[in-house]
Amino acid sequence: MIDGVIALYIFMLAAFTGYEVISRVPVILHTPLMSGSNFVHGIVLVGAMVALAAADTTLLRVIGVVGVVLAAGNAVGGYVVTERMLQMFVSAGRRKGP
Amino acid sequence: MTLSASSIQTLTQLSYLVAAALFILGLKRMSSPVTAVSGVRWAGAGMVLATVVTLIFMGASPFNLALVIGAIAVGGILAWVSGKRVAMTDMPQMIALYNGMGGGAAAAIAAVQLYRGGEHSVVHLTIATIGGFIGSVSFSGSLIAFAKLQGLITKSVRFGGQKFLNLAILLATVGLGFMVVSGTGPGMPAVSLFFVLALLLGVAMTLPIGGADMPVVISLYNALTGLAVGFEGFVLDNAAMIIAGTVVGAAGTLLTQLMAKAMNRSLGNVLFSNFGESSAAGGSGVTGSQKAIEASDAGVMMAYSQKIIIVPGYGLAVAQAQHKVWELTQLLIDHGVKVRFAIHPVAGRMPGHMNVLLAEAGVPYDLISDLDEINAEFETTDVALIIGANDVVNPDARANRASPIFGMPILNADKAKNVIVIKRGQGQGFSGIDNALFVLDQTRMLYGDAQAAVNQLIQAVKAAG
Numbered sequence: 001m002i003d004g005v006i007a008l009y010i011f012m013l014a015a016f017t018g019y020e021v022i023s024r025v026p027v028i029l030h031t032p033l034m035s036g037s038n039f040v041h042g043i044v045l046v047g048a049m050v051a052l053a054a055a056d057t058t059l060l061r062v063i064g065v066v067g068v069v070l071a072a073g074n075a076v077g078g079y080v081v082t083e084r085m086l087q088m089f090v091s092a093g094r095r096k097g098p
Numbered sequence: 099m100t101l102s103a104s105s106i107q108t109l110t111q112l113s114y115l116v117a118a119a120l121f122i123l124g125l126k127r128m129s130s131p132v133t134a135v136s137g138v139r140w141a142g143a144g145m146v147l148a149t150v151v152t153l154i155f156m157g158a159s160p161f162n163l164a165l166v167i168g169a170i171a172v173g174g175i176l177a178w179v180s181g182k183r184v185a186m187t188d189m190p191q192m193i194a195l196y197n198g199m200g201g202g203a204a205a206a207i208a209a210v211q212l213y214r215g216g217e218h219s220v221v222h223l224t225i226a227t228i229g230g231f232i233g234s235v236s237f238s239g240s241l242i243a244f245a246k247l248q249g250l251i252t253k254s255v256r257f258g259g260q261k262f263l264n265l266a267i268l269l270a271t272v273g274l275g276f277m278v279v280s281g282t283g284p285g286m287p288a289v290s291l292f293f294v295l296a297l298l299l300g301v302a303m304t305l306p307i308g309g310a311d312m313p314v315v316i317s318l319y320n321a322l323t324g325l326a327v328g329f330e331g332f333v334l335d336n337a338a339m340i341i342a343g344t345v346v347g348a349a350g351t352l353l354t355q356l357m358a359k360a361m362n363r364s365l366g367n368v369l370f371s372n373f374g375e376s377s378a379a380g381g382s383g384v385t386g387s388q389k390a391i392e393a394s395d396a397g398v399m400m401a402y403s404q405k406i407i408i409v410p411g412y413g414l415a416v417a418q419a420q421h422k423v424w425e426l427t428q429l430l431i432d433h434g435v436k437v438r439f440a441i442h443p444v445a446g447r448m449p450g451h452m453n454v455l456l457a458e459a460g461v462p463y464d465l466i467s468d469l470d471e472i473n474a475e476f477e478t479t480d481v482a483l484i485i486g487a488n489d490v491v492n493p494d495a496r497a498n499r500a501s502p503i504f505g506m507p508i509l510n511a512d513k514a515k516n517v518i519v520i521k522r523g524q525g526q527g528f529s530g531i532d533n534a535l536f537v538l539d540q541t542r543m544l545y546g547d548a549q550a551a552v553n554q555l556i557q558a559v560k561a562a563g
Contacts, residue, residue, distance in 0.1 A: 004221070007332055007340065014328070014341045017122055018348030025129040030353060031450035035193050036128045036138055037349050038320050040121045042145060042196075043342040044203045044327040046114075046152040047334050049166050051210040053158035060210050061162070065169045067206025070237075072173030074200035075149075079142050080181030081192050086134040088186075088457040 035082040042075030106155045113151040114338035120144030121342045125349065131463075148338050173199075186458050187415040190451065191247035194316045197323050198240025204233030204326035205293065211333055212278060212289045222333060223279045229329030231275060231296045236322040238300030243316050246304075255305040261370065264302050271295040303369065311368045313444065313451075314357045318365070321350025357444065363506075386537030388524060391544055393551060396518050397558020403480035403516075405436045407472065409509055410452045411445050413486015413522065417548035420459040423485065426556050427461070433559065438475070439466045440509050442490035473510050482514035484535075486521065486548045492533045502531060517541040520551045 025033055048071040052064030101109070120140050127137030149170075158166060177196065184192050208230025211218070218226075245251045274292040276282075307315055324346025331339025358365050400406060408427070414420060427437045439461065445452045456466060476482060484491055491511040494501035511517055512535050519536060521543060535541060544551050 010337065010340050011328065011332075011344050014344035015348040017341075018125075018345035018350075019352055021122065021125045021129065021345070022349040022352050026131075029129060029131065029134065029450060030356070031189070031193075031454055032134060033125070033128055034317055034320055034350070034353055035189070036125060036141065037324065037346045037353075038193050038197045038200070039138065039145075040125065040141055040342050041200050041320075041324045041327045041346045043117070043121070043148060043338050044200050044207070044323075044330065045145075045170075046148050047207050047327070047330050047336055047339050048203045049149070049152050049170075050156055050334055050336070051207045052166050052169065053156040053162050055162060055210065059213060061165060063206050063209045063213065065165055067203045067210070068166055068169035069173035070199040070206065071203035072170045073177040074196050074203060075145055075177075076174040077177030077181045077192065077196035077199070079138065079145070080178055081184070081189055081196070082128075082138045083135065083142075084181070084186075085189065085454055086128070086138055088454060 032082060032085045035078065035085060039075065039078030039082050042071065042078050045071035045075045047071075110151055110155050111337065113147055114336065117144035117148035117338045118341040120147070121338075122345060125345065185418065186455060187418055188248070189454065190313065190316065190446075191244045194240045194244040194247065194312075194319070197316065197320050198237045198244065201233040201236030201240060201319065201323040201326055204323065204330045205230050205237055205296075206233075207330045207334065208233060209289070209293060212292075213286065215285075220279060225329050226333045227275045227279050227292075229326045229333065230293065231271065232322050232329065233326035234293055234296035235300040235303070236319045236326060238297040239304040240300075240316070240319045240323075242301055242304035243312055243319065247312055251305075254308050260302075260306055264299065267295055267299045267302055271299055307368065311363070314354060314363070314365070314368050317350060317354040317357055318369075321347050321354055324348075324350050388536050388543045389541065391518065391542035393544060393554030394558045394561070396542065396544055397555050398562045399516060399518070400430060400435070400481050400483070400555065401433050401559045401562035403435055405438075405475075405479045406430060406481045406483060407438050407440050407476060407479050407511070407514065408483045408485065409440050409442070409445075409487050409491055409511055410456070410485050411442075411487025411490060412451075413520065413548045415446055415451065415455055416486065417550075419485065419548040419552050420455040420461075422549050422552040422556065424456070424459040424461050426552055426559065427465070429556060429559050437465065438472060440472045440511075441466055441468055442487070442509050443469060443507075445487055445490050469507060469509060476510045476513040479514040481516045481518060482511040484511060484517065484519040484521075485552070488521075488533055489531060491535050492531065494531070494534045498534070511535060512538055512541075515540060518544055520544045520546065520548050522547060 022033065048067035052068050055061045055064045121144050124137045124141030124144065127133040127140060181192065208226045211226040212230065271292060274288055274295060277288050278292055304315065324343045328340050328343025328347055331343055354365065358368060408423065414423065430437050439456060441452045453466065489503055491509050492503060493512045495503045495506040495508045498504060517535065517538065517540055519541060523545060536543060
């Protein structure tokens with residue numbers, strides 16, 4: 001159990017971290033980074049899994065399954081499009097060389 | 099399993115800690131082009147670690163475990179296939195779609211908590227409800243944004259009193275949320291109605307927003323989904339969700355602000371003022387007629403220029419013309435022409451959208467400049483070639499106070515000696531604003547699909563020797 005005040009500390013420090021991580025990003029990486037952060041909140045998958053694992057009625061199972069399907073889509077889709085986008089920067093960068 | 103309950107708990111928490119660290123380091127690495135690909139892989143490793151550990155230790159019944167694995171397979175495979183297949187030009191709407199799914203998942207977690215009822219504290223229920231609200235709005239709002247960018251919804255729905263209707267939905271949702279938390283409402287039906295109204299609010303909020311503002315909106319919903327995930331992380335005592343969700347919430351908020359600033363619009367402006375209304379009042383300043391040019395003449399003009407700046411916009415993305423444009427560029431460079439690309443921060447549908455497309459075609463970084471670097475160079479440029487861009491080169495943003503985009507930083511393409519604009523037709527652009535650049539004396543219009551038009555230019559330059 002995460003204590004309430006500890007949770008607030010985590011929240012505050014994470015917020016600062018997010019702000020710092022993105023504040024020095026060149027414009028060309030804004031779209032991939034938005035896509036990357038979109039992938040990172042795919043961690044909602046573990047929450048949806050826990051919720052479905054504990055479901056004990058049909059209604060809760062249905063909602064849980066919907067949640068896990070959506071979360072898996074967020075995580076997997078977010079990863080695939082981010083990697084595809086960033087891959088292009090690599091190949092473009094290499095072609096620049098001699 | 100022979101592990102005791104407390105060591106399972108510790109092991110799970112430790113894996114979440116490692117996952118959270120990998121997410122932050124991954125995002126950090128994604129913020130530089132050199133390390134970007136490794137960044138997403140680090141974050142991916144964190145995701146796999148957290149998922150596998152959860153799967154092993156969550157203690158589900160065999161039936162629930164089968165449901166979990168089946169649901170992951172269905173969602174994962176569908177997303178994998180769609181993500182691999184989608185064209186680079188359609189990336190913005192795919193981000194909107196996947197983001198909406200994350201918001202929906204957060205809302206589903208909240209729904210499970212609220213429907214189950216039981217002995218939860220008020221704080222617990224409040225956080226679950228707020229997260230469910232934000233997640234629902236992000237879910238339905240992102241789906242509308244997806245539908246708009248995908249061309250499934252082509253009109254921005256606006257009517258009188260819309261803001262009051264949205265406000266009424268918002269107040270009703272919040273009121274129901276209070277009932278749910280305090281337990282004074284009619285139980286289950288109140289929870290159901292709460293989610294229906296929250297979903298409706300996302301739809302109602304997003305429908306009136308014009309396509310030009312969609313990048314800001316998608317970024318905002320990305321931040322909101324992060325926040326919702328963070329809230330549900332509190333509810334589930336899941337540190338990985340709290341940290342990852344909050345980091346994305348903060349980073350997404352900053353990104354949204356950066357985008358809105360690049361368009362010289364405040365977030366409130368994007369959400370609550372209807373672009374179409376103001377432009378109808380202020381777009382009358384443009385007089386004069388557009389002058390057409392043949393591709394062959396334009397090609398000759400370009401082949402004998404010394405310096406050309408290419409300004410790509412959404413029209414290039416729609417026509418998938420990035421490869422042809424690079425072919426044309428190489429041809430011109432062989433002719434001894436100095437060619438540069440000028441990218442406006444909000445060209446296309448998202449910041450960096452054009453950079454991604456040009457990178458896909460293989461255009462090297464050093465030919466690509468952003469607004470501050472290149473704006474002074476237009477005066478010494480022979481030809482500014484505008485490919486499917488509109489608002490980002492509209493000089494009204496500098497000169498016409500009545501224009502809805504007045505004050506937005508633009509590329510000074512109008513300072514070039516000649517301007518060639520590739521455009522599908524004579525109509526207004528996506529934002530519905532007239533463009534003073536198109537009727538200038540030195541401007542010539544090359545009508546047609548961007549890919550076809552650039553192809554004609556390639557032939558013309560080749561013919562020019």
